[in-house]
Amino acid sequence: xxxxxxxxxxxARLHSLSNALESGAFLPVRRxxxxxxxxxxxxxxxxxxPKERHVLWGLLREERHGDILQYLGEEVRAAFLxxxxxxxxxxxxxxxxxxxxxxxxxxxxxxxxxEVLQSMDEQDRQRVAKALSYxxxxxxxxxxxxxxxxxxxxxxxxxxxYLRLRGEIPEMTDNLIVVDRQDNYLGVLPLSDLLTxxxxxxxxxxxxxxxxxxxxxLTASEVAARFERMDLVSSPVxxxxxxxxxxxxxxxxxxxxxxxxxxxxxxxxxxGEDEDTFxxxxxxxxxxxxxxxxxxxxxFAAAWVIGLFEKTIAQVVALAVLMPIVASxxxxxxxxxxxxxIRAMALGQLVxxxxxxxxxxxxxxxxxxxxxxxxxxxxVAVWWFGDxxxxxLIAAAIVINLVIAALSGVLLPLxxxxxxxxxxxxxxxxxxxxxxxxxxxxxLGLATLFLL
Amino acid sequence: xxxxxxxxxxxARLHSLSNALESGAFLPVRRxxxxxxxxxxxxxxxxxxPKERHVLWGLLREERHGDILQYLGEEVRAAFLxxxxxxxxxxxxxxxxxxxxxxxxxxxxxxxxxEVLQSMDEQDRQRVAKALSYxxxxxxxxxxxxxxxxxxxxxxxxxxxYLRLRGEIPEMTDNLIVVDRQDNYLGVLPLSDLLTxxxxxxxxxxxxxxxxxxxxxLTASEVAARFERMDLVSSPVxxxxxxxxxxxxxxxxxxxxxxxxxxxxxxxxxxGEDEDTFxxxxxxxxxxxxxxxxxxxxxFAAAWVIGLFEKTIAQVVALAVLMPIVASxxxxxxxxxxxxxIRAMALGQLVxxxxxxxxxxxxxxxxxxxxxxxxxxxxVAVWWFGDxxxxxLIAAAIVINLVIAALSGVLLPLxxxxxxxxxxxxxxxxxxxxxxxxxxxxxLGLATLFLL
Numbered sequence: 001x002x003x004x005x006x007x008x009x010x011x012a013r014l015h016s017l018s019n020a021l022e023s024g025a026f027l028p029v030r031r032x033x034x035x036x037x038x039x040x041x042x043x044x045x046x047x048x049x050p051k052e053r054h055v056l057w058g059l060l061r062e063e064r065h066g067d068i069l070q071y072l073g074e075e076v077r078a079a080f081l082x083x084x085x086x087x088x089x090x091x092x093x094x095x096x097x098x099x100x101x102x103x104x105x106x107x108x109x110x111x112x113x114x115e116v117l118q119s120m121d122e123q124d125r126q127r128v129a130k131a132l133s134y135x136x137x138x139x140x141x142x143x144x145x146x147x148x149x150x151x152x153x154x155x156x157x158x159x160x161x162y163l164r165l166r167g168e169i170p171e172m173t174d175n176l177i178v179v180d181r182q183d184n185y186l187g188v189l190p191l192s193d194l195l196t197x198x199x200x201x202x203x204x205x206x207x208x209x210x211x212x213x214x215x216x217x218l219t220a221s222e223v224a225a226r227f228e229r230m231d232l233v234s235s236p237v238x239x240x241x242x243x244x245x246x247x248x249x250x251x252x253x254x255x256x257x258x259x260x261x262x263x264x265x266x267x268x269x270x271x272g273e274d275e276d277t278f279x280x281x282x283x284x285x286x287x288x289x290x291x292x293x294x295x296x297x298x299x300f301a302a303a304w305v306i307g308l309f310e311k312t313i314a315q316v317v318a319l320a321v322l323m324p325i326v327a328s329x330x331x332x333x334x335x336x337x338x339x340x341x342i343r344a345m346a347l348g349q350l351v352x353x354x355x356x357x358x359x360x361x362x363x364x365x366x367x368x369x370x371x372x373x374x375x376x377x378x379x380v381a382v383w384w385f386g387d388x389x390x391x392x393l394i395a396a397a398i399v400i401n402l403v404i405a406a407l408s409g410v411l412l413p414l415x416x417x418x419x420x421x422x423x424x425x426x427x428x429x430x431x432x433x434x435x436x437x438x439x440x441x442x443x444l445g446l447a448t449l450f451l452l
Numbered sequence: 453x454x455x456x457x458x459x460x461x462x463x464a465r466l467h468s469l470s471n472a473l474e475s476g477a478f479l480p481v482r483r484x485x486x487x488x489x490x491x492x493x494x495x496x497x498x499x500x501x502p503k504e505r506h507v508l509w510g511l512l513r514e515e516r517h518g519d520i521l522q523y524l525g526e527e528v529r530a531a532f533l534x535x536x537x538x539x540x541x542x543x544x545x546x547x548x549x550x551x552x553x554x555x556x557x558x559x560x561x562x563x564x565x566x567e568v569l570q571s572m573d574e575q576d577r578q579r580v581a582k583a584l585s586y587x588x589x590x591x592x593x594x595x596x597x598x599x600x601x602x603x604x605x606x607x608x609x610x611x612x613x614y615l616r617l618r619g620e621i622p623e624m625t626d627n628l629i630v631v632d633r634q635d636n637y638l639g640v641l642p643l644s645d646l647l648t649x650x651x652x653x654x655x656x657x658x659x660x661x662x663x664x665x666x667x668x669x670l671t672a673s674e675v676a677a678r679f680e681r682m683d684l685v686s687s688p689v690x691x692x693x694x695x696x697x698x699x700x701x702x703x704x705x706x707x708x709x710x711x712x713x714x715x716x717x718x719x720x721x722x723x724g725e726d727e728d729t730f731x732x733x734x735x736x737x738x739x740x741x742x743x744x745x746x747x748x749x750x751x752f753a754a755a756w757v758i759g760l761f762e763k764t765i766a767q768v769v770a771l772a773v774l775m776p777i778v779a780s781x782x783x784x785x786x787x788x789x790x791x792x793x794i795r796a797m798a799l800g801q802l803v804x805x806x807x808x809x810x811x812x813x814x815x816x817x818x819x820x821x822x823x824x825x826x827x828x829x830x831x832v833a834v835w836w837f838g839d840x841x842x843x844x845l846i847a848a849a850i851v852i853n854l855v856i857a858a859l860s861g862v863l864l865p866l867x868x869x870x871x872x873x874x875x876x877x878x879x880x881x882x883x884x885x886x887x888x889x890x891x892x893x894x895x896l897g898l899a900t901l902f903l904l
Contacts, residue, residue: 011803018805039681047801049809071681160647169644172685174626191643192621195612228710229491229523231703233624233685250702251683257706258680261713262795268717269791270784277796278806281813285820288788292825295784299777300832306773307836313765313772320765320772321758324888325751327776332722332747336740339721343714344729349499351463353470354730357501361733368737373744380752384759436776 014047021055030059038064042071050079050280066092070100074274078107086112090119098124099144099252102131106141131246139223140216142256143237143246146170149179152186152204156194159203172249174233178207185213185236185244213238216245220256225348227253264342267424270294294429302327302436309444312452318385319447322394325377326443330401330435333369337362337409338427345413345423359410366406367399374398389451397443404438405431466499473507482511490516494523502531502732518544522552526726530559538564542571550576551596551704554583558593583698591675592668594708595689595698598622601631604638604656608646611655624701626685630659637665637688637696665690668697672708677800679705716794719876722746746881754779754888761896764904770837771899774846777829778895782853782887785821789814789861790879797865797875811862818858819851826850841903849895856890857883 013032020029033041033056041060045053045068057080060068065084069077069092081104084092089108093101093116105113105128113132117125127145134140148170150159159176163169175188187207197206213236214223226232227250237246263273270291306313306323313320341358344350350358377398378391408431413423416430465484472481485493485508493512497505497520509532512520517536521529521544533556536544541560545553545568557565557580565584569577579597586592600622602611611628615621627640639659649658665688666675678684679702689698715725722743758765758775765772793810796802802810829850830843860883865875868882 010800011805014803014805037681043681043800046799047803047806049806049813163647164649167648169648172626172683173644174624174685191647192625194647195615195643196619196621197616228703228706229489229495231624233626233702250685250706251680254680254702254706254709257709258713261710261717265713265717265720266791266795268720269788271788271791275792275795277792277801278810278813281816281820284813285817288785288817289821289824291788292781292784292821293828296777296781296825296829299780302776302780303773306776310769310773314769317762317766317772320769320775321755321762323772324754324758324776324779324892325748328751328754328884328888329744329748332744333740336721336723336743339718339723340727340729343717343727347498348462348495349729351466351499353463353466354499354501358730361501361730361736364733365737365740368733369741369744372741373748376745377748432780436780440776 010043010047013044017044017056018048018052021052026059029056033060038067039071041068046073046076046276047278049278053079053278062088062092066094066096066101066104069093069104070096073276074107075272075276075279077104079276081108086115087119090116093120097144097146098127098131098246099142101128102141103136105132106136134216137220138216139214139218139220139237139248140245142220142223142248142252143216144170144249144252145246147177147236147244147247148173149177149183149244150189150203152178152180152207153202155200155202156197156206157199159189159194160199172234172251175208175211175236177236177244177247178203179244183243185238185242187211188236211235213242213244214248215240221260221346223248224253224256224260228257260346264346264424267422268339268342268428270425270429295432298429298433298436301433302440305437305440306444309440309448312444312448316447316451318381318387318390319444319451322381322390323440323443326394326397326401327436327439329373329377329398330405330439331432333366333402334405334409334431334435335428337366337406338413338423338431341410341413342424342427345417350414355410355414359407362406362410363403366402370399370402393446393450394443396446397439400442401435401439405435408434462495462499465496469496469500469508470504473504478511481508485512490519491523493520498525498528498728499730501730505531505730514540514544518546518548518552518556521545521556522548525728526559527724527728527731529556531728533560538567539571542568545572549596549598550579550583550698551594553580554593555588557584558588586668589672590668591666591670591672591689591700592697594672594675594700594704595668596622596701596704597698599629599688599696599699600625601629601635601696602641602655604630604632604659605654607652607654608649608658609651611641611646612651624686624703627660627663627688629688629696629699630655631696635695637690637694639663640688663687665694665696666700667692673712673798675700676705676708676712680709712798716798716876719874720791720794720880722877722881747884750881750885750888753885754892757889757892758896761892761900764896764900768899768903770833770839770842771896771903774833774842775892775895778846778849778853779888779891781825781829781850782857782891783884785818785854786857786861786883786887787880789818789858790865790875790883793862793865794876794879797869802866807862807866811859814858814862815855818854822851822854845898845902846895849891849898852894853887853891857887860886 175190178186178189180186187209188211189203189207193206216237216239234247234249236244237248239245259273266273266275374395378395381394382388382391412430413427416423416426569581627642630638630641632638639661640663641655641659645658668689668691686699686701688696689700691697711725718725718727826847830847833846834840834843864882865879868875868878
């Protein structure tokens with residue numbers, strides 16, 4: 001079995017695609033696209049510059065649009081959605097699962113959603129409208145309405161015959177859901193039990209009542225945590241009164257996990273978690289400009305601190321040479337602690353009772369490290385400028401800055417969370433401001449006191 | 453249904469745990485632990501400082517150790533494993549799935565693995581030994597050997613009776629796997645088809661042959677990509693000759709996805725993806741020291757560049773005040789591009805044919821932004837120091853540094869990948885070195901040319 005790497009395969013596909021598009025050979029492109037899974041087409045679209053994307057989109061059969069839309073990242077998808085009229089959208093979403101339709105519609109303005117809903121058939125309209133009423137980032141927003149339910153009082157044999165009559169089972173169904181006449185959730189009947197237990201037993205005797213359903217308001221990240229902890233394939237979702245309203249399947253949870261993890265990574269660079277790598281220039285520039293502007297304030301704060309000590313620097317220029325070292329060491333040590341704290345918060349590991357221990361640990365770690373590296377920097381400074389006082393000064397400034405960095409690395413994200421600010425987004429800017437300001441102030445301030 | 457947030461729940465549990473541990477009230481702790489799922493116990497252990505962790509570990513019933521071990525992060529797990537003797541380990545892993553046993557054993561030295569294998573029964577020993585022969589980060593390393601296979605020539609009815617006789621089906625089984633007499637993979641028989649299709653049909657008539665098995669050497673990240681793209685619950689794994697050797701289930705894939713995403717986040721701060729938030733102080737300090745040391749080289753490089761212009765700074769101290777702004781803007785813009793490029797590479801979006809477009813886009817984005825912000829910084833500089841030449845100088849230096857930052861942000865990670873260096877780990881250090889050196893050199897160099 002020869003299996004080329006995914007990298008090579010995407011590479012080859014993109015290469016032949018852009019060649020074909022350039023030369024106008026649309027027929028082979030169409031043929032190639034037809035052989036690919038919707039998820040793979042979405043991946044190719046995301047790997048292309050905007051112009052080629054639109055040509056490719058036009059070459060796809062319209063009935064595939066909906067299927068492909070659901071696999072696209074939010075930003076890329078929004079670009080295509082803006083160009084489709086409501087009728088085309090309703091047609092494209094036909095045949096999709098309710099959760100995927102909701103996923104697509106959520107990005108649209110209210111008026112368009114209304115129009116799309118109008119062009120749907122009654123049953124779909126009701127289901128989609130209901131699902132749309134839940135926040136995107138909750139169990140209700142993630143759920144699908146394709147539940148397969150049974151009553152507790154029938155025998156397994158009846159269920160088996162019902163399924164054979166029905167002729168199909170929704171994808172990712174590992175359990176049938178047991179409800180009473182009022183649709184109240186009672187338990188689940190695993191397909192594996194259906195296949196292995198005595199057919200004369202009743203559903204009520206076999207069903208698993210230990211599987212707790214998820215309330216519709218549960219946050220997406222807690223849904224993901226439960227799936228991970230319990231190794232679930234699907235989970236029933238109930239409303240506030242315990243009535244079954246849908247189910248969540250693991251494929252949607254995988255997306256949540258991916259998004260969550262990317263949120264921390266991209267957020268620290270001021271990028272959105274749905275940032276499109278090949279986004280058009282102007283929107284990208286606008287978003288990044290904001291981030292650069294915010295960070296510029298940090299830089300000005302640092303410059304202002306340095307400005308306070310202009311006279312000192314004029315007398316001892318070596319200070320200007322060495323001062324970025326103090327700030328940079330603080331920034332690095334602080335961002336290590338910050339990253340660890342943000343990850344621990346995302347995983348739900350950081351709670352009040354262990355914050356004190358974490359602060360103590362980070363301080364101890366940084367204390368050890370600052371001693372080692374402060375000594376190294378001091379030795380280099382003395383060797384470079386031949387002034388032992390410079391060595392003592394820079395060592396002291398580094399120790400001070402690293403201790404402050406470690407403290408801020410743990411306490412800043414906690415304080416931000418309490419204020420409702422996302423630490424993954426704002427943490428690194430504020431931390432850098434702290435380590436720059438403290439670093440320059442400590443070093444130049446000590447120098448002014450002891451050197452002049 | 454009242455559902456406290458997971459945060460509050462962990463908080464409450466940790467609080468009552470540490471209170472109980474302090475007061476020596478072990479009985480209620482034991483009782484509480486017994487009611488929790490192994491994954492939840494693992495989560496509590498990971499949220500505790502090392503000392504409390506060990507007390508808690510000792511309070512757990514020994515037969516639960518194996519179950520809990522599999523849910524722990526590598527670093528925390530390794531700490532517990534080091535203290536267990538091979539017999540205890542073999543006992544703890546009894547009853548676990550092969551892939552989970554392998555997962556645990558992989559962290560141990562060869563001699564210990566050998567001893568543990570010796571204390572297993574023959575069938576388990578063979579399975580585990582086979583699975584251990586594959587790299588941890590491949591399909592072979594992820595797979596489990598609990599496959600349920602059927603022949604193509606029997607009828608569904610026979611399969612149904614066989615399952616009922618067998619009495620149980622492995623967890624996360626959505627498909628039976630169809631093989632020939634030599635165990636060669638032929639296709640899969642979804643449980644849903646088994647339940648809905650005519651029992652008189654043969655397996656060969658019903659089976660799905662479009663599901664491609666995964667080769668054992670496939671990398672874990674490609675396994676995850678296929679699961680995500682195809683919305684799989686499980687997938688057969690075959691060896692080089694097409695023989696079925698196991699299957700991978702989505703719960704293990706979720707772990708891969710989580711680890712991958714965390715790798716980029718933690719890697720950029722020089723932390724390992726299994727970094728234990730509450731790791732003991734000394735090992736933490738040692739690991740971080742290395743990262744600080746590497747970054748110190750960056751800081752020294754920047755200092756050396758500044759040192760080249762000592763005379764210039766001595767004449768115009770304003771340069772020392774403004775120079776961190778140039779370096780910092782470059783660092784921020786560069787890290788945005790770098791983060792985007794690293795994410796695109798991890799998702800397999802970045803290939804040769806679109807690199808040129810990405811470079812062009814990033815340059816265009818940064819060109820627009822550098823014009824805006826260079827103007828702002830120049831205006832502030834002129835207002836601050838009253839010298840219009842300073843404004844022109846700093847604007848030019850910022851434009852130069854931002855352009856270099858954008859170029860490096862795309863090209864550095866690509867070059868690193870080609871050299872076999874992990875850009876998520878080394879990218880940000882090298883990039884900061886570039887933006888610091890170029891920033892200081894451009895600003896101070898231009899100042900030396902035009903100001904003196």
